[in-house]
Amino acid sequence: LTAENYPDVKRDPRFAHLTDTDLAFFRSVVGDKQVITDSNDLAAYNEDWMRKYRGQSKVVLKPKSTSEISTLLKYCNEHLLAVVPQGGNTSLVGGSVPVFDEVVISVANLNRVRSFDETSGILKADSGVILENAESFLAEHGAVFPLDLGAKGSCFIGGNIATNAGGLRLLRYGSLHGSVLGLEAVLPDGTIYDSMHSLRKDNTGYDLKQLFIGSEGTLGIITGISILCPARPRSVNVAFLGLESYDKVRETFRRARADLCEILSAFEFMDRKSQVFASRFTGLPHPLAGEDNTDVPDYPFYVLIEVSGSNKEHDDAKLESFLESVMEDETVADGTVSQDETQLKTLWRWRESISEASTMFGGVFKYDVSLPLPKMYSLVDSVAERLKEKGLLSFEDSSKPVADAIGYGHIGDGNLHLNVCVREYAKEVEEALEPFVYEQVQANRGSISAEHGVGFQKKHYIQYSKSPVEIQMIKDLKKHYDPKGIMNPYKYI
Ligand code: FAD
Ligand code: MLT
Numbered sequence: 001l002t003a004e005n006y007p008d009v010k011r012d013p014r015f016a017h018l019t020d021t022d023l024a025f026f027r028s029v030v031g032d033k034q035v036i037t038d039s040n041d042l043a044a045y046n047e048d049w050m051r052k053y054r055g056q057s058k059v060v061l062k063p064k065s066t067s068e069i070s071t072l073l074k075y076c077n078e079h080l081l082a083v084v085p086q087g088g089n090t091s092l093v094g095g096s097v098p099v100f101d102e103v104v105i106s107v108a109n110l111n112r113v114r115s116f117d118e119t120s121g122i123l124k125a126d127s128g129v130i131l132e133n134a135e136s137f138l139a140e141h142g143a144v145f146p147l148d149l150g151a152k153g154s155c156f157i158g159g160n161i162a163t164n165a166g167g168l169r170l171l172r173y174g175s176l177h178g179s180v181l182g183l184e185a186v187l188p189d190g191t192i193y194d195s196m197h198s199l200r201k202d203n204t205g206y207d208l209k210q211l212f213i214g215s216e217g218t219l220g221i222i223t224g225i226s227i228l229c230p231a232r233p234r235s236v237n238v239a240f241l242g243l244e245s246y247d248k249v250r251e252t253f254r255r256a257r258a259d260l261c262e263i264l265s266a267f268e269f270m271d272r273k274s275q276v277f278a279s280r281f282t283g284l285p286h287p288l289a290g291e292d293n294t295d296v297p298d299y300p301f302y303v304l305i306e307v308s309g310s311n312k313e314h315d316d317a318k319l320e321s322f323l324e325s326v327m328e329d330e331t332v333a334d335g336t337v338s339q340d341e342t343q344l345k346t347l348w349r350w351r352e353s354i355s356e357a358s359t360m361f362g363g364v365f366k367y368d369v370s371l372p373l374p375k376m377y378s379l380v381d382s383v384a385e386r387l388k389e390k391g392l393l394s395f396e397d398s399s400k401p402v403a404d405a406i407g408y409g410h411i412g413d414g415n416l417h418l419n420v421c422v423r424e425y426a427k428e429v430e431e432a433l434e435p436f437v438y439e440q441v442q443a444n445r446g447s448i449s450a451e452h453g454v455g456f457q458k459k460h461y462i463q464y465s466k467s468p469v470e471i472q473m474i475k476d477l478k479k480h481y482d483p484k485g486i487m488n489p490y491k492y493i
């Protein structure tokens, strides 16, 4: 979809159009090779991961240092050139790509680990370090990044902070609002905000770094991060379970919290439909399938539980006794436990591959919501029902725009992912879903974005989760730090 598909979104006439003089200036700052103008090379920066949103930027800049970013932003601010900060471009809300011809500033070349303190566990790094690279570096030093997600091979740690990503470990390590200790960022006028602290405690005034966590590129460009990394667990185990109802998923979670307590590190749920997608996509036999039949069994729900701790014997015993108890009283119908690292990764694949599998028919409308646990799954049923009633959904009939509506997510965080897997990005499907989904979420006092952010997709819907006073305060902050509105326009607020 391009801006033309959204007639209510107009290019802001205050913004300047790119000139040769601008390009010459950019080249003088970052060098010829770091100024991308070739239309083939631009394509990957203009289109998002879902292939849902496409902008028309004419230039991507790839600075190598904070001071280069400062010079570039100062120039763009003075010349009223709108800017989109870009990390790994894995945003799921159309936040990382331009809408019109904004200048893209990629932090891909800011990719060094600056320091790691093994005693405190504090990592300092550039914002363009790929999450998986940060994780591998930390593994060598007996530590773990307090965030993990399916896009780890592509997303950057700066992008994670800019979106306040949640992911698969939030249940254990909490949100980035707690683990980020300091940041370095460039404000829209080029001012460098340097707060790369190593302090666990600092109560001297407002905690300014929090403003940038989840700011989605609207206040400045994050260039460095200081983050507290926990000790790496010595033993990790995964159980993959089949359950007969959503109530049993909730009951299993309640019991896991109580019985597995400090070693519980993830509790993820998936409906059967999501497993059918993952099965088609990966071509693997399902972990709970029988010997002769590789298909996804008939359980309506599946759960992946990860435990991690410091003593394998102790952790294994705890997991075993938990599983015995939930299977004995038939809370859980079936299950398997990883026996080694390879099996552990394979079991995780049945959860992590759902994102990609959801796009295999052509595209996906994604809703990432927080809801009270008892009511969480019913949203998937009501959306599927609505799409069927409107004659838009059929898994078998390829003339229908929607293949299916699937649900999965982070039960431990009260976060449902509802993916409406489509054969095309049809406007009638979007209109059937929005604001319907947001109204359901508001009626249950949930959040229309648990972890993916607002971006372009939810810009018009923030009032479903924030009050007029909150919206005004956000607008005031934006106006104060970005008075010309050059940072990531047409999004967020
Ligand atoms: P981008 O996509 O490039 O940018 C995201 C936003 O941040 C944009 O608004 C951009 O302008 C801004 N931005 C990026 N870098 C900077 C910077 N240095 N300074 C200022 N602003 C910046 N999210 C979750 O929360 N949990 C998940 O489990 C999860 N799993 C995912 C799995 C897959 C397969 C995919 C594709 C995405 C997933 N996401 C998940 C989405 C998630 O938001 C991103 O993966 C990630 O946090 C974004 O990082 P990025 O570097 O790709 O940022
Ligand atoms: C996930 O939990 O898998 C992510 O948030 C990404 C997604 O929903 O596609």
Ligand code: ZN
Binding pocket: 167, 409, 410, 417, 451
């Ligand atoms: Zn998620």
